[in-house]
Amino acid sequence: MLSYLLRRLGLAVIVLFGLLVATFFMIHLVPGDPVRIVLAGRANPATIARIRHELALDQPLWDQFTIYLSHTFQGDLGTSFTLDAPVGEIVSQRVGPSIALIGYGMLLSLLIGVPLAIVAALRPNGWLDNAIRVGTTLTFAMPSFWLGLMLALIFGLELRWFPVSGYSGGIGGILRTLTLPALALGLALAAVVMRTLRSSLLEVLRSEYVEAARSRGLSELRVVGKHALRNSFMNTLTILSVNVGFLIGGTVVLEQVFQIPGMGSLLVEAVEKRDYQLVQALALLAGAAVVLASLAADIVQALLDPRVRLGVR
Amino acid sequence: MSAVDALGQQPPPLVGAAERRRRIGGFRALSLQAKIGAGILAVLFLAGVLAPLIAPYGQNQLDFTSVLQPPSLTHLMGTDAAGRDVFSRTLYALRLDLTIVVLVTYVPLPIGVLIGAVAGYYGGLLDGILARITDTMIAFPFIVLVIAVISIVGPGVKGVLIGVPIVAWALYARLARSEMLVLREQPFMLATTALGYSKRRAILRHAVPNLMRSSLIYSTLDMVVNLLLLAGLAYLGLGAQPPNAELGSIIADGQTTLLTAWWVATLPGLVVVLFGVGAGLLGDGLSDGRLRARVQ
Numbered sequence: 001m002l003s004y005l006l007r008r009l010g011l012a013v014i015v016l017f018g019l020l021v022a023t024f025f026m027i028h029l030v031p032g033d034p035v036r037i038v039l040a041g042r043a044n045p046a047t048i049a050r051i052r053h054e055l056a057l058d059q060p061l062w063d064q065f066t067i068y069l070s071h072t073f074q075g076d077l078g079t080s081f082t083l084d085a086p087v088g089e090i091v092s093q094r095v096g097p098s099i100a101l102i103g104y105g106m107l108l109s110l111l112i113g114v115p116l117a118i119v120a121a122l123r124p125n126g127w128l129d130n131a132i133r134v135g136t137t138l139t140f141a142m143p144s145f146w147l148g149l150m151l152a153l154i155f156g157l158e159l160r161w162f163p164v165s166g167y168s169g170g171i172g173g174i175l176r177t178l179t180l181p182a183l184a185l186g187l188a189l190a191a192v193v194m195r196t197l198r199s200s201l202l203e204v205l206r207s208e209y210v211e212a213a214r215s216r217g218l219s220e221l222r223v224v225g226k227h228a229l230r231n232s233f234m235n236t237l238t239i240l241s242v243n244v245g246f247l248i249g250g251t252v253v254l255e256q257v258f259q260i261p262g263m264g265s266l267l268v269e270a271v272e273k274r275d276y277q278l279v280q281a282l283a284l285l286a287g288a289a290v291v292l293a294s295l296a297a298d299i300v301q302a303l304l305d306p307r308v309r310l311g312v313r
Numbered sequence: 314m315s316a317v318d319a320l321g322q323q324p325p326p327l328v329g330a331a332e333r334r335r336r337i338g339g340f341r342a343l344s345l346q347a348k349i350g351a352g353i354l355a356v357l358f359l360a361g362v363l364a365p366l367i368a369p370y371g372q373n374q375l376d377f378t379s380v381l382q383p384p385s386l387t388h389l390m391g392t393d394a395a396g397r398d399v400f401s402r403t404l405y406a407l408r409l410d411l412t413i414v415v416l417v418t419y420v421p422l423p424i425g426v427l428i429g430a431v432a433g434y435y436g437g438l439l440d441g442i443l444a445r446i447t448d449t450m451i452a453f454p455f456i457v458l459v460i461a462v463i464s465i466v467g468p469g470v471k472g473v474l475i476g477v478p479i480v481a482w483a484l485y486a487r488l489a490r491s492e493m494l495v496l497r498e499q500p501f502m503l504a505t506t507a508l509g510y511s512k513r514r515a516i517l518r519h520a521v522p523n524l525m526r527s528s529l530i531y532s533t534l535d536m537v538v539n540l541l542l543l544a545g546l547a548y549l550g551l552g553a554q555p556p557n558a559e560l561g562s563i564i565a566d567g568q569t570t571l572l573t574a575w576w577v578a579t580l581p582g583l584v585v586v587l588f589g590v591g592a593g594l595l596g597d598g599l600s601d602g603r604l605r606a607r608v609q
Contacts, residue, residue: 026461027461138586140537141585143545143561144541145561146582153579158572245455249455249542252454252545253456253545268551271460279460287449
């Protein structure tokens with residue numbers, strides 16, 4: 001168990017380091033000098049040179065990289081030069097709504113996807129199964145922001161059940177302001193949850209213990225919904241963790257649709273103002289969130305399933 | 314344990330030449346599902362290619378005498394707040410979006426397959442390094458990376474054309490690598506060694522053609538993901554800049570008049586959905602559902 005955890009942790013550290021390298025070179029190797037672009041026509045060459053020096057952009061690439069590394073390891077994500085504040089401080093003010101949106105979206109995707117998968121697996125290739133598959137093909141193909149707009153049009157502007165923009169905290173506030181964006185996010189993921197869970201259920205249903213449960217005379221709903229589902233839990237967990245990146249990407253656009261002051265809208269603001277240090281830090285955090293989510297999922301899986309930690313699959 | 318495995322994706326079983334010819338033996342050998350999908354895609358691609366010929370109005374032709382007209386025979390998708398014909402704008406946007414989608418999907422594909430094939434064939438340290446690199450690439454929320462590139466090169470299609478290929482090869486490399494592990498133990502691959510063929514010949518002439526199949530099937534899904542990404546970026550105002558329209562920017566324009574003129578935002582979105590359904594049907598039909606799960 002310990003050796004599995006250490007190995008898994010080691011991999012996560014390597015990938016995190018890779019992320020650091022990637023975010024650094026992404027910004028520094030793409031053609032164009034960020035300072036010159038930001039200050040184009042607004043500053044004289046002397047000012048540009050001073051700012052380049054402050055940002056260490058006049059140093060050799062390798063030195064810049066070691067400076068970046070040592071700052072990041074000390075928890076210093078840099079300073080936003082348009083908001084004039086440390087990135088860490090800005091992020092802590094904006095992270096709440098995004099986490100709430102992602103969590104709510106995940107919850108909705110499970111509440112929608114799991115029952116649909118069970119119903120579909122009860123009668124594979126039956127009319128209900130086919131209808132569900134057509135439905136998930138549709139939601140998979142929808143741009144989440146467009147789906148968000150359609151939900152806002154129907155449930156916000158026409159029926160007036162929910163507000164179409166803004167954010168307020170607390171359970172009541174989240175239910176009121178985040179239900180529509182979370183639904184837009186959750187429906188796309190529910191399609192993935194449903195499809196993967198359905199095929200994993202169908203696979204489990206061919207195993208002998210399911211046969212045994214059936215021969216004991218248990219109802220098909222009980223066999224699928226209880227005995228088979230329990231064994232498919234791991235797959236669902238993995239689907240969710242693999243799709244954290246997708247959820248983060250979805251919030252970037254959905255926060256813009258519903259005017260939610262989260263990390264996604266922060267990223268868009270940063271790009272519009274060409275605040276590349278803030279963009280770099282946000283890209284790093286987004287990547288790190290994905291790596292940590294998959295690490296957490298693997299650890300939970302190892303704790304629950306001895307086959308994983310012993311390497312038998 | 315890789316995410317691709319976790320999503321229940323397995324490489325399709327390897328088949329002999331005759332069976333392969335039957336499977337890829339032209340349009341008639343496809344399942345009905347794949348035919349419908351291919352038909353939908355063909356119509357959309359044709360519409361994009363022929364946009365300048367079939368669009369009834371110019372994409373930026375203003376007409377302040379007919380603003381926010383509902384869909385009718387003169388304006389199939391209605392008009393927007395500036396009196397522009399939404400149908401014509403959608404056709405031009407489709408033309409631009411599909412061009413970008415094809416580029417960012419099919420340029421990285423052969424590169425990824427080749428890298429994956431080499432890594433899978435040799436194994437060892439090279440393979441380990443590649444696996445870490447693909448893990449890193451796939452960990453990145455795609456849109457965040459592309460937005461980061463855009464923050465440097467500026468809004469426009471350039472950011473997408475640089476940003477997407479940086480990451481997109483990794484998925485194909487991972488797919489090709491996992492298949493290569495199975496493939497290299499196959500008798501015909503062992504025979505290339507026995508016959509004294511060079512490794513280069515074994516990989517390029519004998520392995521890669523076999524590896525292309527599942528990557529090409531996966532690419533139908535990848536096109537949908539890329540189109541959704543493009544639409545999202547254009548919606549945020551980071552895509553093609555005016556006067557050029559993208560599907561996402563037409564939808565964004567329509568957001569302000571959503572309640573009075575639902576068609577401006579709704580109908581171009583349905584075109585995106587149609588493309589996704591067509592590509593999904595084609596991909597599913599080609600793979601018998603083996604590669605359906607989504608990798609993001």
